[in-house]
Amino acid sequence: MPQLAIETSCDDTCAAVLDGPRVLSNVISSQAIHEKYGGVVPEVASRHHLELAVPVVEAALAGAGAGFDDLDSVAVTAGPGLIGALLVGLSTAKAIAAPRRLPLIPTDHLHGHVAANFLEPDPIEPPFLCLIASGGHTMLAGVRDHRGFEVLGETLDDAAGEAIDKAARLLGLGFPGGPALEKLASTGDPGAFDFPVAMSRDPGLGFSFSGLKTALVYLCRDLGEEGTVERAPDLAAGFQAAVVDQLATKVRRALDAEAWPAVALGGGVAANGPLREAVASLCEQRGIPFKQVSRELCTDNAAMIGSAARYSEPLAYPEYLGFDAFATGPRGSR
Amino acid sequence: MRIVGFDTATDDTVVAAMDGDRLVFEESVPPADRRPVHSQALLDLSGRAAEALGGWDEVERIAVGVGPGTFTGIRIGIATAAGLATTTGIPAVGVSTLTALAHSIASRAEAERLMPLVDARRGEVFGCLHDGAGEPLEEPFVCGPEELAERLREGALGGAAPLAAGPGAVRFRDELLRAGFETEPDGSPVHRLDGRPFCELGAAADPVGPETLKPLYLRIPDAQLWLERDGKNGRRTDGPQGG
Ligand SMILES: [Zn+2]
Numbered sequence: 001m002p003q004l005a006i007e008t009s010c011d012d013t014c015a016a017v018l019d020g021p022r023v024l025s026n027v028i029s030s031q032a033i034h035e036k037y038g039g040v041v042p043e044v045a046s047r048h049h050l051e052l053a054v055p056v057v058e059a060a061l062a063g064a065g066a067g068f069d070d071l072d073s074v075a076v077t078a079g080p081g082l083i084g085a086l087l088v089g090l091s092t093a094k095a096i097a098a099p100r101r102l103p104l105i106p107t108d109h110l111h112g113h114v115a116a117n118f119l120e121p122d123p124i125e126p127p128f129l130c131l132i133a134s135g136g137h138t139m140l141a142g143v144r145d146h147r148g149f150e151v152l153g154e155t156l157d158d159a160a161g162e163a164i165d166k167a168a169r170l171l172g173l174g175f176p177g178g179p180a181l182e183k184l185a186s187t188g189d190p191g192a193f194d195f196p197v198a199m200s201r202d203p204g205l206g207f208s209f210s211g212l213k214t215a216l217v218y219l220c221r222d223l224g225e226e227g228t229v230e231r232a233p234d235l236a237a238g239f240q241a242a243v244v245d246q247l248a249t250k251v252r253r254a255l256d257a258e259a260w261p262a263v264a265l266g267g268g269v270a271a272n273g274p275l276r277e278a279v280a281s282l283c284e285q286r287g288i289p290f291k292q293v294s295r296e297l298c299t300d301n302a303a304m305i306g307s308a309a310r311y312s313e314p315l316a317y318p319e320y321l322g323f324d325a326f327a328t329g330p331r332g333s334r
Numbered sequence: 335m336r337i338v339g340f341d342t343a344t345d346d347t348v349v350a351a352m353d354g355d356r357l358v359f360e361e362s363v364p365p366a367d368r369r370p371v372h373s374q375a376l377l378d379l380s381g382r383a384a385e386a387l388g389g390w391d392e393v394e395r396i397a398v399g400v401g402p403g404t405f406t407g408i409r410i411g412i413a414t415a416a417g418l419a420t421t422t423g424i425p426a427v428g429v430s431t432l433t434a435l436a437h438s439i440a441s442r443a444e445a446e447r448l449m450p451l452v453d454a455r456r457g458e459v460f461g462c463l464h465d466g467a468g469e470p471l472e473e474p475f476v477c478g479p480e481e482l483a484e485r486l487r488e489g490a491l492g493g494a495a496p497l498a499a500g501p502g503a504v505r506f507r508d509e510l511l512r513a514g515f516e517t518e519p520d521g522s523p524v525h526r527l528d529g530r531p532f533c534e535l536g537a538a539a540d541p542v543g544p545e546t547l548k549p550l551y552l553r554i555p556d557a558q559l560w561l562e563r564d565g566k567n568g569r570r571t572d573g574p575q576g577g
Contacts, residue, residue, distance in 0.1 A: 043557065047405075050412060083406075084409065092416065093417070095377060095413065095416070098381055322378060
């Protein structure tokens with residue numbers, strides 16, 4: 001029986017219908033409005049979620065050729081994320097489930113990024129190492145079973161995607177900055193400027209990107225407005241190389257510490273070509289498989305929430321009526 | 335008509351059910367530790383309201399307060415109403431929280447004109463002048479107590495001073511009294527928002543449907559304000575951006 005999944009933790013309003021690991025529909029309504037703000041504005045995001053939630057759910061059902069009568073459960077992101085945004089999806093999901101006495105499956109957003117790898121086609125089985133990098137999170141997850149993951153390392157300051165967006169803004173590339181920065185970087189020389197090799201001497205698996213951002217701010221200041229425009233390709237290339245290097249270095253170090261039999265990527269930054277190449281070549285050296293989910297399943301989506309929900313605790317009616325969202329989740333194993 | 339009505343635009347979670355003109359359920363849950371409990375309480379209460387009518391299968395309409403009030407509260411209410419409506423097929427309709435409050439006031443006090451006020455934070459109130467029966471006489475507004483006093487002084491609110499009531503009147507009672515508004519002591523039931531008028535107004539509403547579930551924010555997001563005013567990007571935090 002199909003399951004409905006809803007995800008509204010940031011700026012994408014998402015709903016999906018799944019039958020086990022099979023994705024029957026996966027609707028993502030991105031809120032282009034944030035472009036003019038140069039970043040996601042929580043209040044703006046919440047307002048749009050409210051307008052889009054029911055239409056996106058209806059589109060997901062239509063896309064799957066299913067009706068509410070067909071559903072056997074409703075999965076929803078309970079956190080972490082923007083609290084006002086989460087509450088729109090959670091209120092919608094609870095209200096859809098309750099009159100039908102359907103179970104509700106509150107799901108952890110980060111578990112969702114991990115669980116995108118369990119979806120068909122080509123699901124992979126734990127154990128594996130998963131790097132999740134997006135505008136909201138940067139984390140190395142040790143995935144030992146389907147039910148959760150162990151946080152092996154996470155960012156001490158900015159998320160990787162956040163740093164990339166800030167860099168893109170400094171270089172006048174608009175928001176979201178990832179694809180534009182990658183394109184510009186492909187025409188530049190990554191060795192033209194010295195970027196700090198952040199965290200590479202730190203023996204742990206933590207990440208830090210604020211130093212890179214500061215370095216870019218100073219470089220742009222020294223170059224002046226015209227100079228920055230002129231050297232933007234080299235700046236973009238150097239910055240991107242430093243971000244990718246740090247991410248790949250930590251993956252390598254995690255593989256040194258423990259013999260993970262496979263590596264997977266998740267989050268919006270996982271769509272970055274050079275990052276994929278770096279991790280792929282690392283895996284090739286080690287002779288282990290590298291799992292790349294499609295771009296659609298990398299970025300925020302509801303299919304991944306449905307996937308995580310298969311291995312999460314369902315709440316029977318009426319247990320979930322009082323269930324509330326959480327902005328930040330408990331850290332560590334879950 | 336069998337109708338379930340609720341509102342989460344103020345700090346209270348307010349729910350009622352009516353069968354014709356018979357009130358069969360009415361409950362209101364105040365904040366816990368000064369935090370509204372909308373997300374925890376609303377669905378349970380509205381389910382019990384529906385039970386009082388024989389279950390969702392028997393409910394003919396859902397009415398929800400669309401504000402003005404707290405943004406998050408309004409969204410929890412509307413998202414819940416829209417979710418219930420889409421899954422059950424029951425038509426839903428939006429009701430002004432201020433007009434419902436005016437009806438609550440009218441049921442408890444005699445006055446020629448009513449000024450229901452909801453605390454808008456930032457030293458302001460949401461309000462809207464209503465007649466003594468609770469019919470709106472103007473568009474809802476947001477302003478500070480000084481501006482309200484100004485309007486009263488200029489005669490823009492009619493001859494006699496309106497009766498100001500509701501959470502916004504409690505918040506600015508001293509300022510309102512000084513300006514010449516009528517109001518009642520803080521504990522007076524006249525300030526209380528009932529669930530009943532959401533059902534009454536919802537049952538009388540026409541048209542009904544998702545297009546009426548538009549939130550009444552009355553304020554644009556700060557970021558948009560800054561963007562329009564300064565032309566600069568209005569991003570305010572470096573918080574998580576997700577993705
Ligand atoms: Zn994410």
